Amino acid sequence: xxxxxxxxxxxxxxxxxxxxxxxxxxxxxxxxxxxxxxxxxxxxxxxxxxxxxxxxxxxxxxxxxxxxxxxxxxxxxxxxxxxxxxxxxxxxxxxxxxxxxxxxxxxxxxxxxxxxxxxxxxxxxxxxxxxxxxxxxxxxxxxxxxxxxxxxxxxxxxxxxxxxxxxxxxxxxxxxxxxxxxxxxxxxxxxxxxxxxxxxxxxxxxxxxxxxxx
Amino acid sequence: xxxxxxxxxxxxxxxxxxxxxxxxxxxxxxxxxxxxxxxxxxxxxxxxxxxxxxxxxxxxxxxxxxxxxxxxxxxxxxxxxxxxxxxxxxxxxxxxxxxxxxxxxxxxxxxxxxxxxxxxxxxxxxxxxxxxxxxxxxxxxxxxxxxxxxxxxxxxxxxxxxxxxxxxxxxxxxxxxxxxxxxxxxxxxxxxxxxxxxxxxxxxxxxxxxxxxxxxxxxxxxxxxxxxxxxxxxxxxxxxxx
Ligand SMILES: Nc1ncnc2c1ncn2[C@@H]1O[C@H](COP(=O)(O)OP(=O)(O)OP(=O)(O)O)[C@@H](O)[C@H]1O
Ligand SMILES: [Mg+2]
Numbered sequence: 169x170x171x172x173x174x175x176x177x178x179x180x181x182x183x184x185x186x187x188x189x190x191x192x193x194x195x196x197x198x199x200x201x202x203x204x205x206x207x208x209x210x211x212x213x214x215x216x217x218x219x220x221x222x223x224x225x226x227x228x229x230x231x232x233x234x235x236x237x238x239x240x241x242x243x244x245x246x247x248x249x250x251x252x253x254x255x256x257x258x259x260x261x262x263x264x265x266x267x268x269x270x271x272x273x274x275x276x277x278x279x280x281x282x283x284x285x286x287x288x289x290x291x292x293x294x295x296x297x298x299x300x301x302x303x304x305x306x307x308x309x310x311x312x313x314x315x316x317x318x319x320x321x322x323x324x325x326x327x328x329x330x331x332x333x334x335x336x337x338x339x340x341x342x343x344x345x346x347x348x349x350x351x352x353x354x355x356x357x358x359x360x361x362x363x364x365x366x367x368x369x370x371x372x373x374x375x376x377x378x379x380x381x382x
Numbered sequence: 383x384x385x386x387x388x389x390x391x392x393x394x395x396x397x398x399x400x401x402x403x404x405x406x407x408x409x410x411x412x413x414x415x416x417x418x419x420x421x422x423x424x425x426x427x428x429x430x431x432x433x434x435x436x437x438x439x440x441x442x443x444x445x446x447x448x449x450x451x452x453x454x455x456x457x458x459x460x461x462x463x464x465x466x467x468x469x470x471x472x473x474x475x476x477x478x479x480x481x482x483x484x485x486x487x488x489x490x491x492x493x494x495x496x497x498x499x500x501x502x503x504x505x506x507x508x509x510x511x512x513x514x515x516x517x518x519x520x521x522x523x524x525x526x527x528x529x530x531x532x533x534x535x536x537x538x539x540x541x542x543x544x545x546x547x548x549x550x551x552x553x554x555x556x557x558x559x560x561x562x563x564x565x566x567x568x569x570x571x572x573x574x575x576x577x578x579x580x581x582x583x584x585x586x587x588x589x590x591x592x593x594x595x596x597x598x599x600x601x602x603x604x605x606x607x608x609x610x611x612x613x614x615x616x617x618x619x620x621x622x623x624x
Contacts, residue, residue, distance in 0.1 A: 280471075282467060282469050282471035283471060283473065285434055285465075285467065285471060286465075286467065286471035286472075286473070286530075287473075287485075288434065288457075288460065289432055289434060289460055289463070289464070289465035289534075290460070290461070290464075290484075290485035290489060290533070290534070290537060291457050291458065291460040291461030291485060291489040291490075291537060292457070292484075292485055292488060292489050293457050293489075296488050296489070300484060300488065301473055304475050305473075305474070305475050308475070
């Protein structure tokens with residue numbers, strides 16, 4: 169018990185890093201996903217292809233390989249120097265982005281065609297239709313799937329410890345190296361991840377209620 | 383003055399030729415009803431008038447603007463052509479008021495204030511002043527369709543297109559919607575109405591087009607067409623629906 173209490177300040181530092189990396193990655197990932205989804209649906213074939221290749225490449229390779237590619241691979245060029253956090257955030261963001269892209273694309277495609285027809289018949293442009301009619305409705309519908317992906321991404325951040333980012337997992341390892349209390353510390357680390365994920369799903373159900381489709 | 387000019391309009395979906403050479407003019411303030419069997423191409427014809435369907439061949443000229451011209455500013459032209467759908471297609475995430483003011487504000491650049499005033503006027507006209515802050519899903523079908531009409535009218539269109547506006551309604555709701563449309567006709571709106579309501583066609587329209595397999599096989603003023611159909615297929619269609 170004492171070992172756990174002594175470990176808490178260290179683990180708390182780790183939680184802060186995990187939260188920071190996660191928040192940045194998920195916001196960036198959402199933006200990437202939205203852009204890629206719109207590319208994917210675009211009639212311009214080159215945009216379409218860019219999105220398709222991006223999505224397939226990311227979904228078809230392990231995230232650990234992507235992490236090594238961004239951190240060690242890119243850093244092997246003289247003119248690139250990514251620090252750990254940046255490489256970590258980029259990896260998780262791009263990974264989330266590829267999945268978000270498919271979620272958003274499916275959400276947009278599942279919208280009733282009549283909505284677009286009504287909007288366009290009123291003289292709204294394609295962009296205005298997306299912005300005011302399609303996306304607001306599609307996002308509400310997608311919220312549960314978004315949450316799922318966000319939870320996966322949060323768990324993915326624990327992989328970043330392998331390149332030495334001082335996240336919760338890494339901090340757990342550091343504490344264990346000093347105390348040899350593997351059982352207690354991994355249990356506590358697990359509980360802490362569980363609490364973060366629980367809070368995330370609470371936030372999601374709040375948003376779902378807040379933006380309920382009337 | 384001619385508001386709608388359709389010249390040799392053809393429309394195919396892949397191999398399927400749905401409209402096979404349609405030519406017709408609609409004058410200002412004229413009310414034209416389009417009747418015909420299911421699958422004959424009525425909706426497709428109507429949707430070509432605001433280019434919701436890509437036009438395969440021929441020309442459609444709306445108030446002097448050729449919408450088949452690639453350079454035509456279709457968004458601008460559509461602002462002048464209101465459309466009312468069988469399934470209403472209201473925006474469920476927006477209140478009735480927001481449904482009505484969106485396009486005037488975003489497409490026409492009207493101020494929120496002015497758009498709201500106009501919306502209130504239109505809601506009063508369709509008998510739904512008390513529903514401004516409701517969401518569409520809390521309305522009955524008839525109320526939804528009247529909101530959809532108000533939404534289209536908020537753009538001050540020169541032409542209104544209706545695609546079976548009462549077909550999805552419970553019978554007791556049909557009258558309210560037809561009443562609003564009748565009022566519009568009286569006020570001089572140019573209207574093209576695809577409908578199965580033969581009573582409405584007879585009473586309100588200036589001309590009826592009977593479409594069969596993608597062709598206008600007969601057109602006439604309603605009394606003549608309904609009492610004295612010349613074409614065999616018109617006769618057989620009318621004998622089924624009247
Ligand atoms: N987007 C489309 N793709 C392929 N075929 C289509 C499409 N839209 C319509 N059609 C076909 O075109 C034909 C005419 O359809 P349309 O909807 O214009 O008929 P309609 O006269 O309005 O019929 P209804 O009274 O049932 O509404 C039908 O055979 C239909 O299956
Ligand atoms: Mg139809």
